[in-house]
Amino acid sequence: MKSTSHHDERIAQMTFASVYPHYVSKVEKKGKTKAELHRVILWLTGFTEEELQNTIDQKLSFREFFEKANLHPNSSKITGVICGYRVEEIQNPLTQKARYLDKLVDELARGKKIENILRS
Structure with missing residues (x-):
């Protein structure tokens, strides 16, 4: 599956606040908690809880969200397929x-172990 500029721009303009409830719902349906979700998001972005909440309250786009983020050095170890794309090839x-x-x-x-999710 090939990424297009239209697809990339759609993601850039989407607000994190619009997707966040879907993340919460997805993990809670599988017996995980919002706190575990936050741990994963905070690990990736370098945000504090307060900064994360501010990005939601301010309805930042994904572009703005990731401009404020300080991606974890091990984020490049995230591999595999999601939404039909190999993340390491995007x-x-x-x-x-x-x-x-x-x-x-x-x-x-x-249900992957949190230590493995956080690439530790």
């Missing part, structure tokens, strides 16, 4: 970061 840096987040949420929902 060319657009912003789309790749968004897919990193999607992949981590998916791994949490599927």
